[in-house]
Amino acid sequence: MPVAKFQIKRKCQVCGEEFMAKTIESWYCSSRCSGIAWKRRKDEEKRQERLDAVVRDIPKSKELITVPEAYALFGISKETLYRLIRKGAVTSVNAGQRQTRVSKEELMKLYPLRPKATEKPKAVKKLYSLEPNDCYTIGEISKKYKVNDSTVYGHIRKYSIPTRQIGNYVYVPKKEIDNLYKGAK
Ligand SMILES: [Zn+2]
Numbered sequence: 001m002p003v004a005k006f007q008i009k010r011k012c013q014v015c016g017e018e019f020m021a022k023t024i025e026s027w028y029c030s031s032r033c034s035g036i037a038w039k040r041r042k043d044e045e046k047r048q049e050r051l052d053a054v055v056r057d058i059p060k061s062k063e064l065i066t067v068p069e070a071y072a073l074f075g076i077s078k079e080t081l082y083r084l085i086r087k088g089a090v091t092s093v094n095a096g097q098r099q100t101r102v103s104k105e106e107l108m109k110l111y112p113l114r115p116k117a118t119e120k121p122k123a124v125k126k127l128y129s130l131e132p133n134d135c136y137t138i139g140e141i142s143k144k145y146k147v148n149d150s151t152v153y154g155h156i157r158k159y160s161i162p163t164r165q166i167g168n169y170v171y172v173p174k175k176e177i178d179n180l181y182k183g184a185k
Pocket of ligand 1: 012013014015016017028029030033
C-alpha cells in the first residue's frame, strides 16, 4: 500500500499533545489515546442507554416524577432541579427523605426532552459561500496543507465538499477545508 502523503500537525483530542496526523481521520496521537477515546464514547453510549431505559419505564400517566426521572427525561441536573423548586418555578411534593417528586407537565413547558441516544443527530443543512473570496483554489489548498492535488480532490469527493469552477480554477469553501485539515471544531 502506498504511504499516505497526508501530514498535518494536530492536537490530540485526548491528551492535547501535538502530533503529525498521517490520515485525515487521525485524531489521536497514539493507540493508547484512541483507545481512551473509544472507551469514552462507549461509556457515554451506555449512559445514554441507561437514561433511555429510565424514560421507557416512566408510566405515561405519571404526573409527579422523581429527580432521576427528571434527569433522564430532560437532562437537567439535580442542582438545577432543586433550584427550580426553591424558586417555586415547578410544583414539587416532598414525600419524605429522597422522595421529592416534581411536576412532569410543568417541566415539559420549561425544558425540551433530552434527545434520545439512539436517534442520530439531524443533519444540519450547511450553507456554503462559494464566493471566490471565501474559497481556496485547489493549488492554494495543496500549498497550505502540503497535500497533493489528487489527494485534495479525493477528500473533496469523500467528504462531499461543494466546489465551483470558474475558468481554469476550482474553488472550495475555506471554512470546509480548514475544518477538514485542522480539525477545528
Ligand atoms: Zn494523545
